Amino acid sequence: MHYDQFMGQVQNRLQLSDGGKAVRATRAVLTTLGERLQSGEAKDLAGPLPMEVDRYLLQADSGQRFSINEFFDRVCERETVDRSDGVYHTKAIVALLDEVVPAGEMQQVRGQLPAEYDQLFELSGQD
Secondary structure, eight states: OOOHHHHHHHHHHHHHSSHHHHHHHHHHHHHHHHSSSSHHHHHHTTTTTTTTHHHHHSSSOOOOOHHHHHHHHHHHHHHHHHHHHHHHHHHHHHHHHHHSHHHHHHHHHHHSSSSGGGGGTTTTTTT
């Protein structure tokens, strides 16, 4: 999938009025996910993504430990949206990743996260 297709999917799924908001949501979610994953896993997850998007995972300070609530707080702060929008945006972008990234890779991502993170996968085929 090319960058424009990926961002178009994000914009459509999140029903955002412009591409800039889609980029901001994507950056917020992927940066936060990159922070929570180990660096090797973030790199593996980034592999099949467009290079304009994979950098959010690759440039994150990987290997941090924080709760799912902190995850959502970070996304909301980065994206400057309220909690319900941030949670929905996170789940929708993870669902898109589930479609774009090989299934085995998404299983490895899920395996690195504690059970409380299962809710990230509620909109994806991984649930």
